[in-house]
Amino acid sequence: MTSSPSPMVVFDLDGTLVDTAPDLAAALNFVLNREGLSTVSLPTARSMIGAGVRRMIERGLEHEDHPATADDVTRMMADFIDYYTAHIADESRPFEGLIEALDDLAVRGYRFAVCTNKLEALAKQLLDQLGLSPRFAAICGGDTFGVSKPDPAILLQTIARAGGRPESAIMVGDAGPDIGVARRASIPVIGVGFGYTEVPIAELKPDRVVAHMRELPEAVLALHASAMT
Template sequence: MTSPRTVVFDLDGTLVDTAPDLIGALNVVLAAEGLPPVPLHEARNMIGGGVRKLLERGLEAEGREVSLAELTRMTDDFIGYYAEHIADDSRPFDGLEAALDELAASGHRLAVCTNKLEWLSRRLLERLNLSPRFAAICGADTFGVSKPDPAILRQTVERAGGELSATIMVGDAGPDVGVARRAGVPVIGVSFGYTEVPIADLKPDRLIHHYSELTAAIAGFSQQARIAT
């Protein structure tokens, strides 16, 4: 029997494969600047630090330097386009919804903690009919801090009505492992997301390759805690 916990998920590359729409928006902005598109397979690992970071990486890949004012303008252009195309091709990763059903049936509280803007995160999850599953959906602008700052995870858990001592983080990249470590909670890495450094190299407490493995990974933490006591 698994003790109910708060399970906090990253969004891009963890819950949802958002790369097609994110890179699509990036390439629209790059095209407006007279730059060639970045291939999807090359750009997937640019995702993860928010819109501005994605643009910076896309521009760097093209050898282009811009001023802060230009970057701000391009960020606004990106968000304007992306908001209208946020779920054109983005889809939940295989097995996600079944895993969320299992967790909810076991009494787990679910939340989202992402470096995406909150309103964009909500719009995406609403378009995919996922938002009702989460007790809290928090982004980089929700509390004014981003992962790996532990404050964003602590406040996400609080908003969800959970306890940090009974929380597990699930993510695909360094900011997710970092925020969990700094907040003192265990972290499960997913191998199918977006990361420049392979997730296994970041040494999460558990590593899964498909959502069918998630409930067993979470149960393993409870079993480990019982053995320790």
């Protein structure tokens, strides 16, 4: 007989595990300024995060009513990534209560993975610099499998790479792509109320909403208990 896999919690990164908005906003403003455009405020930049670098730049250009070709955006992406790579953890920090929540769940036998639309190399660099990488069995980005959220393949393949199974996994995220990928993969999902979304997380109808990371262990345990009944 083979033992069943450990239960798994799969996290989005930006706006869920780590408050990355200050450094992402700085990178966005760097490329906008190079185009002769105004900077965007941090609150505005927060609402542009979550669909990858290209989409964040496109949203920044739309905010400034500045037309750009696909080649323009590609060029700006390269500048964005160069700048962001050099400043990836200047101000980015784990959300309050994250470490304690992970410790609590780890003691209970849970394993963890990251499923983000961020480029995999950038996700790993950020988590390395914050000392968080060893906590995750897999760190997968929008370029890891050739698909991004809300395509369910990215979540299912992240779980597989981390050694888990969909039936014992829970997704945690802060925005529409996270709720969408979980629903499409038939995996329970917890929404965090402190992330980056233009639509209030409760309106996206996750199975649970937590307002602080201290609430996460109880929410995970409750979801798993309900799935077993």
